[in-house]
Amino acid sequence: MTTLTITKAKRMAAEIIHGTSVKSKVTETVKSAYIQIINGTSDDKALVALWEICATDKPTLAVIRAIFNRVTKAVHKELDIDKPAMCVKDGQLVEVQKRGGKGGGAEGGEGAEGGEGGEGASVLTKKGEALSPVNALAEALFKVSAYAEDLARIEKNVELSQSIIDVDIALCKIREQLLEAFNKDNS
Numbered sequence: 001m002t003t004l005t006i007t008k009a010k011r012m013a014a015e016i017i018h019g020t021s022v023k024s025k026v027t028e029t030v031k032s033a034y035i036q037i038i039n040g041t042s043d044d045k046a047l048v049a050l051w052e053i054c055a056t057d058k059p060t061l062a063v064i065r066a067i068f069n070r071v072t073k074a075v076h077k078e079l080d081i082d083k084p085a086m087c088v089k090d091g092q093l094v095e096v097q098k099r100g101g102k103g104g105g106a107e108g109g110e111g112a113e114g115g116e117g118g119e120g121a122s123v124l125t126k127k128g129e130a131l132s133p134v135n136a137l138a139e140a141l142f143k144v145s146a147y148a149e150d151l152a153r154i155e156k157n158v159e160l161s162q163s164i165i166d167v168d169i170a171l172c173k174i175r176e177q178l179l180e181a182f183n184k185d186n187s
Contacts (some may be wrong), residue, residue, distance in 0.1 A: 011094075022077075023063070025070060026050075027067050027070070029046065030050070030067055030071045030073060031066060031071045031074070033046060033047050034071060034072055034075055034086070035075060037074065037093070038079065038081070044092070044093040044171055046081040047068075047088070047093060048088050048091060048092065050064065050066055050076070051068065051087070051088035052088065052091070055088075057174060065087060068086055068087055069085040069087070070085075072085045072086040073085045076128065083095060084096045084098070089160065099147055100105075107175070120153060134178050134179075134182040135179075138175045138178045139176040140180050141171045141172075141174055142175055144171055145168050145171040145172055145175070147165055148164050148171065151164055152165045152168065
């Protein structure tokens with residue numbers, strides 16, 4: 001545990017002040033650049049680059065996503081544009097897709113789109129294909145199961161390997177039940 005001294009507190013406060021200043025500048029710059037994109041006086045390459053450079057780790061990606069979300073929503077409201085927030089996906093500036101689920105969901109930066117409530121909600125694959133949440137979960141379980149299989153094969157610890165195999169079997173059973181339920185609901 002690190003002890004906080006007056007010297008450390010002063011240094012940390014200076015870093016927070018500097019970080020807040022940088023975040024404010026980035027927010028202003030994103031707003032200005034986004035308005036230029038909307039007006040057709042600039043392309044989105046610089047904003048896309050900013051996002052992609054910041055996407056090096058989860059905390060930084062969360063910060064830039066929050067800035068884009070807040071700024072683009074505000075610009076849309078200010079210019080009376082009926083459009084959700086914007087984010088960068090696959091190297092392009094795109095509308096944020098609403099997350100599926102009951103209650104309509106909040107806007108997020110990656111992966112899902114939804115309708116009213118959970119009905120008709122779909123999850124977008126990287127190829128842009130819409131899957132039902134059940135199919136998307138089944139696909140995800142299939143991928144996790146494949147990773148578990150691979151790990152079980154290379155794992156030297158027999159006990160851990162057996163636990164992974166047990167998890168893999170459980171994942172396969174869950175996937176089968178999900179697909180059966182989905183097929184039953186759609187027949």
